[in-house]
Every structure is written in structure tokens, then in C-alpha cells.
Amino acid sequence: MSSAPEEMIIEAGKAERHYWRDLWRYRELLGFLAWRDVRVRYKQAALGLSWAIIQPVVTTVIFTVLFGRLAKMPDGGVPYPLIVLSGLLAWQLFANSLGGSSGSLVANSSLISKVYFPRLIVPLAALGVAVIDFSVVLVLFIAVSLFYGWLPGPQILLLPLFILMALAAAIGAGLWFTALTVKFRDFRFIVPFILQVGVFVTPVGFRTDFFPSWRQLMALNPMTSVVDGFRWCLLGGAQDIDPLGLAFGCGVILFGVFSGVWYFRRTEKRFADII
Amino acid sequence: MSAVTVQDLSKRYIISHQQTADTMRDALGQGVTRIWQSLRRRRRQSEEFWAVRDLSFAIPEGQVVGLIGHNGAGKSTVLKLLSRITEPTTGTIKLNGRVASLLEVGTGFHPELSGRENIFLNGAILGMTRREIERKFDEIVEFAEIERFLDTPVKRYSSGMYVRLAFGVAAHLDPEILIVDEVLAVGDQKFQDKCLGKMRDVSRQEGRTVFFVSHNLVATQSLCSRVMLMQAGRKVFDGEPTETVARYLQASSTSPEDGGKAMYHGGETAVRVNRLEFRAAAGADVIRVELGLRSSESRELAVELILTDAMGTPLALADRGTLDGDLRETIPAGESQQSWLMEVNQMANGAYRLVIQLVDPYAHVVLRYEHPQTVTIARAPRAGASRVLELNWQAGAVELPLRRE
Numbered sequence: 001m002s003s004a005p006e007e008m009i010i011e012a013g014k015a016e017r018h019y020w021r022d023l024w025r026y027r028e029l030l031g032f033l034a035w036r037d038v039r040v041r042y043k044q045a046a047l048g049l050s051w052a053i054i055q056p057v058v059t060t061v062i063f064t065v066l067f068g069r070l071a072k073m074p075d076g077g078v079p080y081p082l083i084v085l086s087g088l089l090a091w092q093l094f095a096n097s098l099g100g101s102s103g104s105l106v107a108n109s110s111l112i113s114k115v116y117f118p119r120l121i122v123p124l125a126a127l128g129v130a131v132i133d134f135s136v137v138l139v140l141f142i143a144v145s146l147f148y149g150w151l152p153g154p155q156i157l158l159l160p161l162f163i164l165m166a167l168a169a170a171i172g173a174g175l176w177f178t179a180l181t182v183k184f185r186d187f188r189f190i191v192p193f194i195l196q197v198g199v200f201v202t203p204v205g206f207r208t209d210f211f212p213s214w215r216q217l218m219a220l221n222p223m224t225s226v227v228d229g230f231r232w233c234l235l236g237g238a239q240d241i242d243p244l245g246l247a248f249g250c251g252v253i254l255f256g257v258f259s260g261v262w263y264f265r266r267t268e269k270r271f272a273d274i275i
Numbered sequence: 276m277s278a279v280t281v282q283d284l285s286k287r288y289i290i291s292h293q294q295t296a297d298t299m300r301d302a303l304g305q306g307v308t309r310i311w312q313s314l315r316r317r318r319r320q321s322e323e324f325w326a327v328r329d330l331s332f333a334i335p336e337g338q339v340v341g342l343i344g345h346n347g348a349g350k351s352t353v354l355k356l357l358s359r360i361t362e363p364t365t366g367t368i369k370l371n372g373r374v375a376s377l378l379e380v381g382t383g384f385h386p387e388l389s390g391r392e393n394i395f396l397n398g399a400i401l402g403m404t405r406r407e408i409e410r411k412f413d414e415i416v417e418f419a420e421i422e423r424f425l426d427t428p429v430k431r432y433s434s435g436m437y438v439r440l441a442f443g444v445a446a447h448l449d450p451e452i453l454i455v456d457e458v459l460a461v462g463d464q465k466f467q468d469k470c471l472g473k474m475r476d477v478s479r480q481e482g483r484t485v486f487f488v489s490h491n492l493v494a495t496q497s498l499c500s501r502v503m504l505m506q507a508g509r510k511v512f513d514g515e516p517t518e519t520v521a522r523y524l525q526a527s528s529t530s531p532e533d534g535g536k537a538m539y540h541g542g543e544t545a546v547r548v549n550r551l552e553f554r555a556a557a558g559a560d561v562i563r564v565e566l567g568l569r570s571s572e573s574r575e576l577a578v579e580l581i582l583t584d585a586m587g588t589p590l591a592l593a594d595r596g597t598l599d600g601d602l603r604e605t606i607p608a609g610e611s612q613q614s615w616l617m618e619v620n621q622m623a624n625g626a627y628r629l630v631i632q633l634v635d636p637y638a639h640v641v642l643r644y645e646h647p648q649t650v651t652i653a654r655a656p657r658a659g660a661s662r663v664l665e666l667n668w669q670a671g672a673v674e675l676p677l678r679r680e
Contacts, residue, residue, distance in 0.1 A: 032399040116359035
């Protein structure tokens with residue numbers, strides 16, 4: 001921080017005055033909190049890393065058998081494990097981000113009642129672990145696609161946009177849930193339930209482009225367009241994108257982010273009083 | 276110029292007399308009841324509680340100011356307001372200069388991380404930049420005397436090492452305005468002196484402004500050049516340390532109790548004293564304390580019962596789990612009762628105050644409660660003796676056996 005004298009005025013009802021400036025000023029804390037979570041998770045390197053890999057591998061095997069072999073979903077010539085793994089990449093990034101951010105305030109309650117900082121940092125920092133886990137699975141995906149000799153096309157360059165979209169979807173919902181959990185503790189049971197149902201409502205295990213009549217219904221779930229986008233980028237255009245669904249998904253996600261920030265900001269002043 | 280200016284500061288909490296909804300299920304249930312009630316034109320009972328009321332003061336640059344008062348006088352709320360943790364209901368606070376507030380030592384320490392990692396984490400939480408922490412890293416390590424354990428996870432630290440490291444980081448914050456809660460009541464005497472010395476340096480040599488809240492009247496008197504007294508949310512006196520302390524003591528001897536009804540004190544983990552009495556029996560004089568405990572979760576904590584004199588100087592400790600960590604008590608979630616017997620066979624006769632502390636394995640004082648009522652020890656003389664040491668002889672608080680070798 002600067003050593004120049006600074007003046008600060010705290011006034012009733014005017015806490016937000018410095019908010020966005022403070023958020024920028026506390027960016028290092030954001031980094032440290034994310035780093036702490038990652039460090040703790042991967043502290044025992046072997047266990048942390050293997051856990052990040054075992055989960056997607058097992059899910060991929062199960063979904064490949066379930067959707068590819070038993071249900072005989074069409075694959076359009078793409079090796080089925082790649083279809084599952086690309087969907088899983090998107091879904092896990094979303095699920096881990098949402099799970100982490102929605103529990104973040106209560107998990108950090110001792111910090112919130114003892115130190116000031118823009119509270120928005122807490123759910124944002126929770127995304128760090130999800131992103132690291134995602135990178136591990138991404139490496140796994142690259143290894144598996146090399147094994148099948150499947151190379152992505154130029155679409156891969158747009159993957160970062162869809163990664164952002166998954167994170168935005170998670171943080172929008174996460175801000176709502178984490179703020180609500182401070183007030184109503186039973187909200188923490190809702191998120192695991194949503195994620196449990198979500199993995200089946202979202203086309204993680206199958207391609208949507210073979211079911212044109214179902215596509216609009218599926219597009220009501222904004223994560224469908226994220227998963228489609230991931231497949232479009234990672235499978236070299238073997239799957240197309242439904243532009244209408246994508247536009248709708250972006251709209252829903254943006255609404256989620258803005259309303260999430262609005263609700264979070266509205267309630268955050270009272271976190272320290274009720275947490 | 277004033278470093279801190281507080282104008283008409285107030286903080287109101289709303290206490291709902293109906294069970295507040297802590298879960299969504301309850302809220303939905305209550306929602307239905309509320310609609311029903313509003314149909315019948317009955318209003319929910321809720322009460323305003325002003326934790327701080329119309330507080331104004333100014334602290335010139337470089338002054339060390341103390342704030343004292345009984346439980347519930349509003350001290351902690353003032354600290355939280357000054358630290359921006361909670362928002363004022365009315366009024367303004369003007370802070371001129373870089374502020375560091377220290378409401379707890381070791382906020383955000385993670386037991387799995389090493390000492391080195393925790394220095395960076397805790398520093399960032401207290402508002403230091405990475406570069407500042409790097410610059411002061413060696414000084415912090417030296418101050419805390421933990422060189423050899425830098426890469427050990429802090430969960431393996433002794434509580435003394437833990438506290439030294441935590442205070443080490445805090446002591447190197449280098450703010451222009453330092454806001455401190457009673458965090459000095461930890462660690463051994465040598466280390467406490469070191470911390471007090473550091474705070475004195477900070478104010479005298481470096482011209483820093485310090486705002487200090489404490490239960491320890493002696494420390495407050497020795498450290499501060501001005502002390503404010505709060506009572507029921509209002510400032511009732513502001514002046515010379517000795518005079519403020521005198522008024523505090525006077526107020527405490529005349530202040531009415533909570534109407535005879537014990538109330539819980541504390542946040543997530545709370546305590547109340549249901550009964551406090553001295554019991555004399557042949558060779559086993561005890562103080563018996565009945566505690567009511569309430570906790571949001573099951574916790575393993577050390578229970579400390581501390582006898583102090585009227586000035587708040589600690590005289591004796593009876594503990595469960597502090598000296599021997601294996602003896603910590605499991606405080607169950609929800610409400611529970613505990614009765615304790617403190618043997619006082621050697622204590623001087625006289626009036627004592629009781630302080631109850633619940634301490635977690637990292638030496639964090641989870642809860643500190645000073646019971647407002649005094650307890651009077653009135654022992655009969657030991658076998659063969661004709662008198663009992665009296666506290667007001669000013670000869671000490673403990674009778675020790677003396678033998679000729």
C-alpha cells in the first residue's frame with residue numbers, strides 16, 4: 001500500500017463508496033486466498049492430484065459404458081470417451097466452482113467477523129481450486145485425445161471464452177447461494193442436490209446435435225450451451241453449436257452474474273452481524 | 276490534526292423476540308405465520324438494541340487511547356465499526372492515515388500450512404502487500420523466534436510458538452493508526468512484555484496513533500495516556516487513565532446486575548453463569564460455578580476459570596485443557612450445562628471476580644466473559660492456624676506453606 005497519507009470516511013449507508021476501488025486494492029488477498037485453498041488441497045501432492053484425476057476417469061468410464069454402449073447414443077465417429085470427457089471438463093469446472101463459491105462465506109466466517117475486506121473476494125477466490133482441478137483434467141483430456149490420434153481444429157482458440165462462460169455461470173449462482181447460506185444455513189444442502197441432478201440434466205454424457213427436436217428444451221439449461229461449446233472447441237468442430245441456444249445461455253448467465261452481484265452487495269453489509 | 280474523528284456514532288441491532296429463522300424451512304414456515312398474523316393485525320415483537328449510542332471523540336496523531344467498560348458496554352462494537360467490519364447505523368468516522376486493526380492474533384492462520392506460508396497469508400489478510408511481507412519477513416521470523424520451524428505446518432506448533440508467530444506478523448504491520456483488541460492476553464509473560472514494549476515503541480518513537488481496548492486495567496493504565504469509559508453503549512468518561520479506572524471500579528460496584536437473570540454472552544459459542552458460590556467444607560474449600568453453554572457446533576475447548584481482583588489483575592487460574600491439552604472439554608452443539616468445583620484451599624479471603632475463558636487448541640480465546648458479580652472466599656483457618664490471609668492485607672492472594680530445611 002502507498003505510504004502517502006490517506007483519508008477514509010466511514011459513514012452510515014455509504015459503505016459502497018470505495019467498494020470497487022477496494023476490490024482492486026485487495027486483489028493480492030484474492031490471490032492469496034485462492035493460493036491457500038489450492039495449497040491445502042494439493043498439500044499431499046499424491047493424494048490431491050490423484051483425487052483430481054480418479055473422479056473424472058471413473059465418471060468417464062461409467063458414462064461411456066452407460067451412454068455409449070448400453071444406450072447406444074450416436075457418436076458421429078468421435079471416440080466416445082472424448083465426448084464424455086469434453087462434457088465432463090465443462091461440467092466439473094462449473095460444479096467445482098459452484099460448490100466452492102457457495103460454501104465459501106461460511107467456511108471463512110472467522111475472517112469475515114474479524115477483518116475488513118470486500119467480501120466479494122471470498123467466493124471469487126474459491127474459483128481458484130476449481131480452475132486448477134480443471135487444468136489437471138485438461139491435461140488428461142489431451143493425453144486421451146493423443147491416444148486416439150484426435151487433434152483439435154482452430155476452434156480450440158475459442159475455448160477460453162467458454163471457460164469464462166462456465167465460470168460466470170458458476171459465480172452467478174454461487175453468489176446467490178453463498179449469501180443465502182449466511183442467512184439460511186440449510187441452503188448448503190441445496191447445492192449438492194442441484195449438482196447431483198444437474199449432471200444428468202446437462203448433456204455431459206451425450207451429444208445434443210443428434211436430437212434436434214430436444215435441443216430447444218435442453219437449451220433452457222444454460223450449461224447445455226457451455227458443454228456444447230466445449231465440445232465444439234475440443235472435438236474440432238465435429239459437433240456444431242446451436243446459436244439460438246448459445247445466445248439464450250449467455251443471456252441467462254449474464255442475468256445470473258448481475259443479479260448475483262446485486263444480491264450479494266445488498267446483503268454483504270450484514271454478513272459480519274449474522275454469520 | 277486528528278488521526279481519528281468519530282462523530283455521533285451509533286449502531287443498532289434488531290433483536291427479534293420470536294425465534295428468528297435460521298433455516299429456509301423455518302423462514303417459509305414463519306412466512307405463512309406472518310401472513311396469518313398480518314391478517315389478524317398482530318405485529319411481530321422485535322426490539323431495538325443500541326450497542327453504541329451517540330459516540331463522539333477525536334484522537335490526535337500519536338496519542339495512545341484506551342477504551343474500557345464492562346461486558347456489553349459496546350467496546351467490541353466500537354472496534355468493529357472502526358475496523359469497517361460492520362456498518363454504522365448513524366454517524367461518521369474519519370480516519371487519517373493507514374489503518375491496521377487487530378481484533379485477534381492469527382486471523383486466517385491455516386493449520387495445514389507452514390509457518391512461512393502463514394506469514395504471507397496472514398500478512399495479506401491484515402492488509403500488507405507481498406512486497407512488504409518479503410521485506411519484513413526476516414524481522415518477523417526473528418521476532419517470533421521460530422527460525423527452525425519455518426517449514427513445519429503450524430498445526431505442529433506449540434501454542435506459544437503459534438501466538439509468537441501470529442503477533443510477529445501483526446507487530447510488523449507498520450500502520451499509522453493501530454486499532455487493537457485485547458490480544459495481548461496470550462503467550463507467556465516474557466512475550467507479553469515484548470509485545471507491550473513493541474506497542475510502546477510504535478506510539479512513542481514512531482508517533483503512531485493507537486486505540487486499545489482491554490480488560491486488563493493495569494496494562495491499559497501503563498500503556499495509555501488517555502482512557503475512555505463506556506457504559507451501556509455510551510461514553511460516560513474520557514480523561515486521565517487513573518481517574519477513568521477509578522470510575523470504572525466505582526461503576527462496577529454499584530452497577531445493577533442483569534435483573535438476577537443470567538444471560539448468554541458471546542457469539543457462536545456463548546456462556547452464562549447460572550450460579551456462583553463459595554462452599555466451605557473441612558479441608559476442601561471450593562468455589563462452585565454452574566455454567567450454561569451454548570454453541571453452534573460441537574467444539575473441543577480448554578476451559579479456564581480465572582480469579583482476578585477488582586482491578587482485573589489475574590490472581591489464579593484453574594484450567595481444564597490449557598496446561599494439559601488432553602483434558603480439553605467437548606462442548607456439544609446446542610445448549611448444555613456444566614458444574615465446576617475450583618479448589619481454593621490456599622486462596623486469601625476476600626472478594627474476587629471470575630473470568631471465564633474458552634480457548635481453542637491454537638490458543639485463540641474463543642470467548643472471554645467477565646462475570647459482573649463478585650464471589651467472596653471466606654475460609655476457616657487451616658488446622659493449627661488461627662487466622663486466614665485476607666486479600667486486603669495487600670500481602671498476596673495465596674497462602675504458601677513454608678518449611679525450615
